[in-house]
Amino acid sequence: AAERELITSLFDVTTKDALTSVLLVTSAEQEESNSSLVALLEDRAINVTVVKRLEELQSARADAYDAIIGNKVITENCLTNKPSDLDTFVVSTLKALKKGGVLIAREDLSGYSAREKVAQLTHFFDLFRTTVNGVTIGFKFYSLKQINASIHTGGNFLDVFWTLRKEYFEALDENQKTKTFRDFLDTTQYTDESIRAYEWIFGDNFISPGGYDENLEVLKRFGDLKPGCKMLDIGVGIGGGARQAARHWLKPGGKVLITIYGMGHGTLSAKFQAYVEKRKYFLKTLEEMVEITEAAGFENVQGTNLTKRFRDILLDERTKTLNRKNEFLEKFGEETFNSLLNGWNDKIDFIDDDNHNWNQIFATKPL
Incomplete structure (x- = not known):
């Protein structure tokens, strides 16, 4: 076999x-x-x-x-x-x-x-x-x-x-530090130390805003999940979401749910553009994501702007970490603390300028 x-x-x-x-x-x-x-x-x-x-x-x-x-x-x-x-x-x-x-x-x-x-x-x-x-x-x-x-x-x-x-x-340029996109992620945003810090903030096995509770709310959008279902997990962190879905349900029935960073409609600041370039993001507006999903053949495509919720989560996580600053510093050090704090502050500014969005796409595969 x-x-x-x-x-x-x-x-x-x-x-x-x-x-x-x-x-x-x-x-x-x-x-x-x-x-x-x-x-x-x-x-x-x-x-x-x-x-x-x-x-x-x-x-x-x-x-x-x-x-x-x-x-x-x-x-x-x-x-x-x-x-x-x-x-x-x-x-x-x-x-x-x-x-x-x-x-x-x-x-x-x-x-x-x-x-x-x-x-x-x-x-x-x-x-x-x-x-x-x-x-x-x-x-x-x-x-x-x-x-x-x-x-x-x-x-x-x-x-x-x-x-x-x-x-x-192509032969590597002598100034090129990473060989693949996975290598880039492993050596920049998602180092072992960064992941441990993310888990400290978001909870074990989660590295995205809101952690377990927020991911569960997203999964509930499927509505009719039942034991015995199968779920395709694409690029959603270090496995927390998949384990969570497995514990609660197992198996979508032809529906797709995507939460994704997006671009707003405000004038893009130089700082935001530099942030996007550094992270190698490929950002689209909510309307563009709906069009892309429909062009791929999905039906009943629903696009939802979750940016207000995103901003609330960032503020909450920043406050919680500031309140436990000494504990964080003992575990991860000042450099990691400052990096995360600056990241929250920047994202909140990007949201207020309608540069940074958090979008959700829900669609059905036709029969």
Whole structure:
């Protein structure tokens, strides 16, 4: 069952016609799993090459494979503790893949005491770059998923796999500090220290205005959520909202609800424009968001301006933090305190100038 999940995910990002050759990188310890993977691929008339030693991968033909499946290569070879060998594995994989080729990397991390290995490997794959014949290559992150079969049969939530696509990138400018948008967020607004400070203000697992209570009010807009529902969580923080929805309901029925920073109708100040540029925001007015949602094919689109509520939340959070200033300073320091305080003050000014809005879109997918 686990092997079928890997092959299904491979076909989710490719087409049968685009897959003619697959390289399986594995070890002798995975013989049963390897046989299943080979059989599933050969049933689809795909040529499969199997290598069981990393040295064989290093000597693989360049630009030869449409896809590579790594079956527990990193964990079984202890590559997380061998940075140079891990680099060699990824470089060899990139060289062997055709442009646009896909890597499915399955790893069972349940044996590691450090649960952050999942995040560390995701970060590693996302930022890795190498130069071959003057061209910068790396992976474009597609997805990270758990093996459902391992969850249901053994309660193992750390048997996971990454789906990555080989891409060509522009060479980094010497003044460029970040490689991807995810990297930019991780090293600026959403550092570990910033997230801990946000959680102190908004509550555990929440990093957005209003925290648990406000998110629950937003979720109630769905109205008819019932146990057994499924919800798609897109870019809403560090998981608090998804856990909250799971505890209360589980499964929207064809409806979409978006809360999003937006742009008002006032004359945009230079300070606000600099703020937008620094945060890499792509802001639209409420009317533009309604048009975009309708153009995407949704029906019964309702746009609501939540900016007044946003302003009230900012004032409330600023007051609460000022009242507990000494406690905050002990935990996070004056620099973080001043950064947050300045952020609240700036946002309130932006709202008063009708520059910064907080909007909500509610729509229905047509039958």
